[in-house]
Amino acid sequence: MxxxxxxxxxxxxxxxxxxxxxxxxxxxxxxxxxxxxxxxxxxxxxxxxxxxxxxxxxxxxxxxxxxxxxxxxxxxxxxxxxxxxxxxxxxxxxxxxxxxxxxxxxxxxxxxxxxxxxxxxxxxxxxxxxxxxxxxxxxxxxxxxxxxxxxxxxxxxxxxxxxxxxxxxxxxxxxxxxxxxxxxxxxxxxxxxxxxxxxxxxxxxxxxxxxxxxxxxxxxxxxxxxxxxxxxxxxxxxxxxxxxxxxxxxxxxxxxxxxxxxATSFTREEYYLTMKRAARIEELVRGHAAIMDCYDxxxxxxxxxxxxxxxxxVEEGTNPGFLYQQNTLRDALVATVHFDVFHAFADxxxxxxxxxxxxxxxxxxxxxxxxxxxVLTPTYHVFEMNTGHHDAQQLPVHLKGDLPTREVEGSALNLLSASASTKGDTALVSLSNLDAEGPRTVVLDLRGRAVSAFSARLLGASDIQAHNTPEVPDAVAPVLHTGIRTHALGLEVDLPAHSYVTVSLELAP
Known part of the structure; x- marks a missing residue:
């Protein structure tokens, strides 16, 4: 549910x-x-x-x-x-x-x-x-x-x-x-x-x-x-x-x-550990930024x-010094977590x-x-879906209500990651559901400007190990997301398990 x-x-x-x-x-x-x-x-x-x-x-x-x-x-x-x-x-x-x-x-x-x-x-x-x-x-x-x-x-x-x-x-x-x-x-x-x-x-x-x-x-x-x-x-x-x-x-x-x-054969526990390690980028950026603030x-x-x-x-049979590895949906979600942090510390x-x-x-x-x-990897598609954030102004995202977490390595891993930005009369919202087992619904409480139009794209797959190959190049590729609808506060967005969704907004002048 x-x-x-x-x-x-x-x-x-x-x-x-x-x-x-x-x-x-x-x-x-x-x-x-x-x-x-x-x-x-x-x-x-x-x-x-x-x-x-x-x-x-x-x-x-x-x-x-x-x-x-x-x-x-x-x-x-x-x-x-x-x-x-x-x-x-x-x-x-x-x-x-x-x-x-x-x-x-x-x-x-x-x-x-x-x-x-x-x-x-x-x-x-x-x-x-x-x-x-x-x-x-x-x-x-x-x-x-x-x-x-x-x-x-x-x-x-x-x-x-x-x-x-x-x-x-x-x-x-x-x-x-x-x-x-x-x-x-x-x-x-x-x-x-x-x-x-x-x-x-x-x-x-x-x-x-x-x-x-x-x-x-x-x-x-x-x-x-x-x-x-x-x-x-x-x-x-x-x-x-x-x-x-x-x-x-x-x-x-x-x-x-x-x-x-x-890269491709990992357990559910290893998946969550990966997300916990990826999320550490926030601690690191915050820590280094705090030191820089003292002097600058x-x-x-x-x-x-x-x-x-x-x-x-490395992939089996390849030169160990060449660092060639496959790239799954898990890697794509690592990228989305990083970008949300980079957006948050845009200054x-x-x-x-x-x-x-x-x-x-x-x-x-x-x-x-x-x-x-x-072959275009799942990570490639995250970069393409996020081009709307380029040189846009950051919009803080305040999460409230039922905030999903999972204990990993003795502390809580947030299972929902988000960021947003605006440029002119448009805005882009990025939403990651890191929960490998369950879907999530996010209500976007949109304030301050009227939304005249919206659309959404989804990057996901039935399996977190899914990846693209020459034989199956689109196993993980973005599609139009139909799980979005109007809500009294703005919009309501469905996030399937282990998925990434971007919501594009047209804003009234």
Whole structure:
């Protein structure tokens, strides 16, 4: 039997803007994300433009993909950009020691990445090398990318076929400096971030938003150390401008690091544990944001969650270093929980990047290496259903009445997650029923503006293990939802077990 919860939404009291960049993506030189995912080469039978796979581009354009992070990840601190420019036949090979210990030919480099961003309509987020690189190397890469006159690096870029400089709005100062990016302590990295950030310069009209390599999970000391590098406790002045954002990495899995759990074969208990682990993102964002508020009360420094998502054991028979996993309805609900939190903290979370876009971890797209088939995952559909939240103003959702919970790991897991936003004369409400066993009805108590029209879409399946394959590509795909009707307070929405629903509203002027 379905039970009812009321969600109060004041349509005329908008909050901060939800940056479209929280719907960002991540493409590392890892497994088949770049080679075999985005990049097939100009001689491939798969339709491509300059070697970039066009069906992947078309699918991602439908998400209005706002930004793409590259080349890593751990790979970024092994990557030397000069090896990936110039004629491909002259580029040196390198060992990708982090991911599969494979040899790469550097055929996908700076120019190819910037062309990919152009085809996607996405803004580039380039991650520089602090771990094994130099200040000069990073500074010259920014000059190569963004300078328009006859400087040495601008001239080199022209020799390689690109006359005009590119716009590069986001640049990362290393990655995971506490781990694969150098195994540094917080104070050492904070000093390097100030130093390297000084030399990541704005050239011409290009303004770079510099992102420091921030904390792993709940390392609040790391965040405080970076904030101290910008400001002092209780200072009212604007923080120093060495960097404008700092990252946070958090992955969802149910088992220990050595055995994280299976992507498609899991119990009901493991499902709920997954949702509990995913919901922890609220605790982490709230905790890091609270520390940032002490040093930056005006919230000018952004929290950048540039690695998040599920991390399961690799699919049987695949290279363990390639991190290829399937993607079920469970993964889609992990994404909806994260987005509700990112929306709630829109005044601090400036960007987020799911890991990763193609063929790696919680991917949008899976490509079959034998047939060339392309599969859109359940997580892809969450991103598509949420495009209405891009650059919209957050609307707080107040839940009251019968609030469903389940005890997991000794504390309560909320089984209903929600968020909402408004843009012009429209609004979008997102509702997740995390209950694997029972349906739920939500009454939307809509206040402040009249609703002139409404519609709803549903992402669900009969089984929480449901996933898409080349043979069954739409096992989990959005459909028009008929379980919505008018109510004295606004609207009444039925949520099947383990489902995600978006409600689109047309608002009277």
């Amino acid at each position: 379905s039970t009812t919860t009321t969600a109060v939404i004041n349509l005329d009291v908008p909050g901060p803007t939800i940056s479209r960049h929280v719907y960002g993506h991540f493409a590392e030189h890892l497994g088949r994300c770049i080679y075999g995912g985005f990049w097939v080469g100009e001689d491939s039978d798969i339709p491509n433009e300059g070697g970039i796979r066009l069906d992947v581009v078309e699918a991602l354009r439908a998400l209005s993909i706002p930004n793409l992070r590259w080349p890593g990840g751990c790979f970024a601190d092994d990557y030397h950009w000069r090896d990936g420019v110039g004629p491909r036949e002259d580029r040196p090979r390198m060992v990708n020691s982090h991911w599969g210990d494979v040899v790469e030919d550097n055929s996908f480099g700076t120019h190819e990445f910037m062309k990919l961003c152009e085809l996607l309509g996405a803004e580039p987020y380039v991650n520089g090398n602090v771990g094994s690189g130099t200040v000069r190397e990073m500074s010259e890469w920014v000059e190569y990318l963004t300078r328009g006159d006859d400087s040495p690096m601008a001239s080199l870029r022209r020799e390689h076929g690109q006359d005009e400089p590119w716009k590069v709005p986001f640049f990362g100062i290393g990655n995971e400096a506490w781990g694969c990016g150098g195994n540094m302590d917080a104070q050492h990295y904070a000093s390097l971030a100030r130093q390297y950030g000084t030399y990541v310069r704005n050239h011409g009209e290009n303004q770079v938003y510099k992102i420091a390599a921030g904390a792993n999970v709940d390392d609040y000391t790391w965040t405080e150390t970076l904030m101290k590098a910008l400001s002092c406790l209780g200072c009212s002045r604007t923080p120093n401008n060495f960097f404008q954002g700092l990252s946070l990495h958090y992955y969802t899995h149910t088992g220990p690091w050595e055995d994280k759990g299976d 009360p005006e919230r000018t420094v952004g929290l950048i969650v540039d690695e998040w998502g599920t991390w399961w054991n 601090r979370v400036a960007m987020a990047n799911i890991a990763q876009t193609v063929n790696v971890l919680q991917a949008m797209i899976l490509t079959d290496p034998d047939s060339g088939a392309l």
